[in-house]
Every structure is written in C-alpha cells, then in structure tokens.
Amino acid sequence: MKFSTFAYAWPLTATVLHCLAAGGKSIQNQPMLQLSSDPTMHFDLLSPFSLAIAGGADIGPILGVAKDIEAGDIESFTQQFYKLANETKAQAEDPDNSYDAINVRDTWFSASTYYRKAANYIIGNWDDPRLPQTWAEQTAAFDKGLAGMTIPGERVRIPAAKGNFTVEAVWYAASENKQVKAPTLIVGNGFDAAQEDSFHVYCVPALARGWNCITYEGPGQPTVRRNQSIGFIPEWELVLTPVVDYLLQEKSDIVDVNKLALLGNSMGGYLAARAAAFEPRLSALLLIDGMWDFSLLFFGGLPKSVVAIFNAGNYTDFDREVISLRKSENVTTEIAWGINQGLWAFKTRSPSDMLKQAQKYRVKEFISTIDIPVFVAEGEFDGWLEGQAQLVTDAIGDKATLHKFTGVAGYHCHVSAGQELARVMFAWLKKTLG
Known part of the structure; x- marks a missing residue:
C-alpha cells in the first residue's frame, strides 16, 4: 500500500523527539556514529537500541x-x-x-x-x-511477552472519574511477597510513544531495583486515541488521579504510600508536572525532560511567515498554508511528521485548532505550586527543548534538581543511553526517598 502524499514523517517517539539538525547542530558535529544519512531515520533506529538492553x-x-x-x-x-x-x-x-x-x-x-x-x-x-x-x-x-515474565505484567483499564475515557495501564509487581510494601514508579509518556516502550526504558530497571511499576496512557496517547477516539486534554490530573486511586485501593498491600514517584517522559514532562500540581499523594516527580511550553515545538518548526498568519488570527489562511507545507516535497521531515502527529493526537483536521490546543500545554500557571522533590533532566543536544528545563527548574525553586546529560546521552529523553539515565535517576530517587 502507498502512504499519503506526505513526503516525509518524523516520529517523535517517547525517546526520540530531537532532530539532529535542530539547534543548528549538523550531523557531522554529533557525538555518535550516524545509522542513516537521514537524521530522522537515524533517531528511529536509535530508539529500539534503547530497548535492547532491557x-x-x-x-x-x-x-x-x-x-x-x-x-x-x-x-x-x-x-x-x-x-x-x-x-x-x-x-x-x-x-x-x-x-x-x-x-x-x-x-x-x-x-x-x-x-x-x-x-x-x-x-x-x-x-x-x-x-x-x-x-x-x-x-x-x-x-x-508479559505472560512470560517471572511475575507476569497485568493490563488494567481504569475508568476516569471525570471525563468520558478509560485509562489504559500495565501493572508490574516487584515481588510476589504480599507482606512487603515497595516503592512504586508511575510512568507516563508524551506526544506519541507507547507505554510498551516505557516498560523497557523505565520499568525493567525499576523492577531490578525492587520498585513496583505502572505505565499508563490517557487521551491522545496511542491506545486511548486508537481505541476510544479521544484526543489530548491538558487537565492531566484527570488521568493521573485514577491511577493513584487504583494503586492505593487495589495494590495497597504492596505499595509504599510514602515512596510513590511519578515520571513524565518527553511531552510527559508537561503532563506529569500538571498532574503533580493537583495530586497531593505523590512523593517525588521526575521530568524526562523538563517542558515549559509544548506549543513552542510547533512554532519553532514552522516558517516565520506562516506563524505570523496564525498570530494575526487568519486561521483559514494558516490552515491552507500548513496543509500545503505538509504536502510539499521540500518540507523537512520533522515539520511534516510533527503536523501529522499533532493533528492525530489532538484529533483535529485543522492545524490552527491543533496549535490553539497546544498553547494550553504550558506549566507557567501551576509549576510553582508543586511541593515535592523534582528531578528535571535536560539533554545537551535537545535543540527542540533547549532552555525549557532551566525555566522549569527555576520556577520550582529549591525542591528541583536539574541534571544535564551530555555527549552521547545528551539527546531528547537520552535515547540509547538507558544505563546512564537509569543510574542517574534511581540514584536521585534513593537519595531523595531513602
């Protein structure tokens, strides 16, 4: 079968958002061997390497x-x-x-x-x-694969108390000993990556360190978008709170309520921060990576002349320009895919509606209210989110710890450097929660 007429696409997966060309950094200046001369495909080949170690x-x-x-x-x-x-x-x-x-x-x-x-x-x-x-x-x-685990993973569907959707989740127990309450890591992805990816990147190292783990997906994310036909919502506490309810009601015998950490990956840096601002039962928050304003990823990729049309409120003209750009053979890979994924994830056919929705994903209004320890990650080569982690850290204040990953670990969500990522974040969790 043929694809649509879009010439290129760029998958900003849970571990793969940053384009090598972003931030003016050429392929020749990258700190690792390139697996494809197409920088987009290089990243899409790196992402399964992140899963290979687990x-x-x-x-x-x-x-x-x-x-x-x-x-x-x-x-x-x-x-x-x-x-x-x-x-x-x-x-x-x-x-x-x-x-x-x-x-x-x-x-x-x-x-x-x-x-x-x-x-x-x-x-x-x-x-x-x-x-x-x-x-x-x-x-x-x-x-x-879940069924073949020593302690099989368990798919669960958690109805949301508010909103017409069901949270799709997978629960992983660290031990079969019902007498031991273990720390628990809640893992949420972002713009498009699946919770199945999260298992290998975050849950395997968590389980190895004696942590329970649960991954989840809400509106706009892969399984919920496909099975329930619901696009993203900015009020992510409506997604996260039912997950916490599930853990404390259904898994109370093996979940240590004093060691309940939430991790947000990629766009999940906004989603998790939003949820943590309204969910008081969390003990710690990890933002991989810190995100201040999700809409900047779209505005930063579009030509300035097209952005000016949007800012002037000429949405019909803007939609026409963006759709034309998306279909152009000269469009960059990341722009074409970003538009495609944005329309899909926000469930709209209108690029202007997509951007108006994306502008709601800003942490400025609530980030300073987060009152638990926060680990904020940043990648040296993450040109798309450059500077956003620092803004998040500054707004949170003394409770935030900023860690900058450099070199080959310095791409968005530290793709293909899973050992370093796990080593750093679990050391911080150990130091923070004991």
Missing part, C-alpha cells in the same frame, strides 16, 4: 534493517521493520524454541517493538488500514 530488541537485526532502509524513503522504513517484526514473530512461535521460555519472552517483546517501529510513519493517513493492524500486532506480541 529485552525489547536485538542489536544485530536493527543494524540489518539500517543497512537495507533507503534514507528518506518512509515506505522502505515501514516495510523493512514490518518484515523484521513478522520474522521475529515466527521465531517466537517456532516450537523448536519453546524450551527456552526466557528467550521466547524477549523475542515476543522484540517483535512488538518492531511492529511499533513499522507504525512510525503511517499516522498521516487516518484511514490507512496499517494504523490499526500494526497496533493490534504489537499489542498481541507484547501481551505474550
């Missing part, structure tokens, strides 16, 4: 895909990852491999990752049948 992918197959993908060819990217996903699924189903339950589990997890990667660029066409197909495949594969 059983969510295998390095050799990703390098094989990188070799066969034609730089800038989104159909090539999709087909190669879908092929790899199907091959990996077949390996998981091979009865000759069934004796090795651990390896089969991780093979299912890897297949799930590759299906998600195959879905990166199809968001621009809401009617593309691959949109639900790849998601069904990734979910089924991930669930088989």
Whole structure:
C-alpha cells in the first residue's frame, strides 16, 4: 500500500523527539556514529537500541534493517521493520524454541517493538488500514511477552472519574511477597510513544531495583486515541488521579504510600508536572525532560511567515498554508511528521485548532505550586527543548534538581543511553526517598 502524499514523517517517539539538525547542530558535529544519512531515520533506529538492553530488541537485526532502509524513503522504513517484526514473530512461535521460555519472552517483546517501529510513519493517513493492524500486532506480541515474565505484567483499564475515557495501564509487581510494601514508579509518556516502550526504558530497571511499576496512557496517547477516539486534554490530573486511586485501593498491600514517584517522559514532562500540581499523594516527580511550553515545538518548526498568519488570527489562511507545507516535497521531515502527529493526537483536521490546543500545554500557571522533590533532566543536544528545563527548574525553586546529560546521552529523553539515565535517576530517587 502507498502512504499519503506526505513526503516525509518524523516520529517523535517517547525517546526520540530531537532532530539532529535542530539547534543548528549538523550531523557531522554529533557525538555518535550516524545509522542513516537521514537524521530522522537515524533517531528511529536509535530508539529500539534503547530497548535492547532491557529485552525489547536485538542489536544485530536493527543494524540489518539500517543497512537495507533507503534514507528518506518512509515506505522502505515501514516495510523493512514490518518484515523484521513478522520474522521475529515466527521465531517466537517456532516450537523448536519453546524450551527456552526466557528467550521466547524477549523475542515476543522484540517483535512488538518492531511492529511499533513499522507504525512510525503511517499516522498521516487516518484511514490507512496499517494504523490499526500494526497496533493490534504489537499489542498481541507484547501481551505474550508479559505472560512470560517471572511475575507476569497485568493490563488494567481504569475508568476516569471525570471525563468520558478509560485509562489504559500495565501493572508490574516487584515481588510476589504480599507482606512487603515497595516503592512504586508511575510512568507516563508524551506526544506519541507507547507505554510498551516505557516498560523497557523505565520499568525493567525499576523492577531490578525492587520498585513496583505502572505505565499508563490517557487521551491522545496511542491506545486511548486508537481505541476510544479521544484526543489530548491538558487537565492531566484527570488521568493521573485514577491511577493513584487504583494503586492505593487495589495494590495497597504492596505499595509504599510514602515512596510513590511519578515520571513524565518527553511531552510527559508537561503532563506529569500538571498532574503533580493537583495530586497531593505523590512523593517525588521526575521530568524526562523538563517542558515549559509544548506549543513552542510547533512554532519553532514552522516558517516565520506562516506563524505570523496564525498570530494575526487568519486561521483559514494558516490552515491552507500548513496543509500545503505538509504536502510539499521540500518540507523537512520533522515539520511534516510533527503536523501529522499533532493533528492525530489532538484529533483535529485543522492545524490552527491543533496549535490553539497546544498553547494550553504550558506549566507557567501551576509549576510553582508543586511541593515535592523534582528531578528535571535536560539533554545537551535537545535543540527542540533547549532552555525549557532551566525555566522549569527555576520556577520550582529549591525542591528541583536539574541534571544535564551530555555527549552521547545528551539527546531528547537520552535515547540509547538507558544505563546512564537509569543510574542517574534511581540514584536521585534513593537519595531523595531513602
């Protein structure tokens, strides 16, 4: 099947938001080997590496895909990852491999990752049948991986008390000992990444350190947007509070209420901060990375002449210009994908409506009310969020700790530097919560 007419797309996944060219930093000046001459595809090849250290992918197959993908060819990217996903699924189903339950589990997890990667660029066409197909495949594969865990992960659906939606979550217990209450990490992603990615990046290291973990998705995020057809809402406490209720009501025997930490990844830096400002039962907050104003990501990527049309209130002209830009063969990858994903996630066909919604995702009005310890991360090469983490830290004041990741760990959400990220954030949690 063909994609829509959009020439390029840029997946700002939970671990992959920053474009190498952002902030005026050329590919030649980057601190690591580039896996594709297309900077967008380089990042999309880095993101599964982030999962590989925690059983969510295998390095050799990703390098094989990188070799066969034609730089800038989104159909090539999709087909190669879908092929790899199907091959990996077949390996998981091979009865000759069934004796090795651990390896089969991780093979299912890897297949799930590759299906998600195959879905990166199809968001621009809401009617593309691959949109639900790849998601069904990734979910089924991930669930088989969950079932193979020593303590199986548990999908739960938590009705929101306010708002017509249900929170999609996955619960992971650190121990089967019902007599021990453990610290618990709540993990939320952002603009487009899946909670299945969060498991490998955050939950595996949390479980290894004796932490329970729960991932969740709300309106606008992958599963809720697909299954419930609901776009983003800025009042994220309506999403997070039901999750906390669930933990304290359904898991009270194994959750230490004095060690309940919330983590927000990527756009989740806004979402988690918003939730923490209105949820008093949290003990600590981690923003990976700090976000001051989500709408700046859109305004910073559009031509100034187009932004001026929006600022003048000429929304019909703005919509026409942005749709034309999105379809242009000369548009940059990150702009085209950002528009596509924004329209999808905010559930609107109007770029001006999308931007008006995005302008509601600013922390200025509530950030100073957060009254718990806060870890704020920042990436040296995160050109899209440059300076925002410092603004967040300054507004929170003495309760905030800013950590700047540099070098190869310095990209948005510290993609492919999972060991360093986990080492730093869990050291801070240990120091902060004991």
